[in-house]
Amino acid sequence: MHVPDAFLDAPTSVATGVVAVAGVAIALRRSRGDLDDRVAPLAGLVATFIFAAQMLNFPVAGGTSGHLLGGALAAVLVGPWTATLVMTVVLLIQALVFADGGLTALGTNVTLMGLVGVWVGYGVFRLARRALPRRTASVPVAAAIGAFVSVLAAAAVFAALFLVGGTAPLEADTLFGAMLSWHALIGLGEAVITFLVVSAVVSVRPDLVHGARDLTALPHPAPAEEAAR
Template sequence: MHVPDGYLDAPTSIATAVVAAAGVGVALRRSRAELDDRTAPMAGLVAAFVFAGQMINFPVGAGTSGHLLGGALAAVLVGPWTAALCISVVLLVQALFMADGGLTALGTNITLMALVGVFVGYGLFRLARLVLPKRPASVPVAAAFGALLSVPAAAFVFSLLFEVGGNADIAFSTVLSAMVGWHVVIGIGEAAVTGLVVSAVMASRPDLVRGARDVAGQRSALVTGPATALDAELPR
């Protein structure tokens, strides 16, 4: 979904840059409440995983590309504010060193992937958690649901931005159908990857999944089992 340089006009690019700067600024302050001795190391791993996933690009049409976003996965694992920072850092590195997206479009890409992708995905994850049973097995399902819809949501917002300030002479309906259509397919893949990764982490270290800390104790109890009288008498 990386938007290239010059694809949107200057006023639209500046507007998205302002939105991105404001979002990152808020995330810098709010992420302090999310970061602890478990979340901080996980944030680095999440950023590396998202970086690797986003390097696999394929053309969608109208000068844009498609790939996994990773916003919902990052938000579930480390929290939405920290996730927004992780995705923003990935996009900055890609723009500076990989020529992926470009510097003038950095604000647009951060807005789409680090803000829309993360917060739509996390909001849908929380909504699904309200509906699904309060147990650990529901967490990967809710994460996959958030990932599934966050990708076409970001593509839809891009289509709106193109309609407002696109420099290319392409009909809005063409961009909308190409972007949302392809990103629905990408969303299915992202949902599968997100569900599998969250499920794997939940199976081994549920305490590392920030979006599941309210049920992590249930998983720990299932793994360790209840303490017995013999356990209490054994020397520590």
């Protein structure tokens, strides 16, 4: 999913850069209320995990490989505003230190993974939470669904951007078919990893998981109520 330099023309790269800067600026302002002494260390751990996980590829099919995007995972664990910042830091370090994703395409990559991946994944997660039973065991399931859809959404947005400003001529049906078919398989891997990680955190410290806050904050029954049961 990392877009290299020269895949998109200059106007498209500049436009996605503007979108990325605006999104990160809003996230900086909105995340201040979320980054307390509990969430800040977790955000650092999430950034470290996603950074390391994105360096590891898993085979998909036909010699193609994929890696974790991590937007939905970060959003469920630390909230979407903080997740946007986490993804931006990860992508910036990868571009500067490892040349993973071009510098001129940094805005595109932040838009795809730090904005589309995070917010589509979190939005689908919230919808899935409403449809699933109201318990902590539903959180990893909803997170996996959000992760799968977030990969497809990021792939679809890239395909649309390439149709507008791609540096090679491709038919729309060919481009969308290739991107969505391969990324559906990658999305399955994303869903599995997200499910496992969220399950592990929820089982130990559900109070730290942003996507489970409404469950861990539920009032406990009074002693009289417990005795009556």
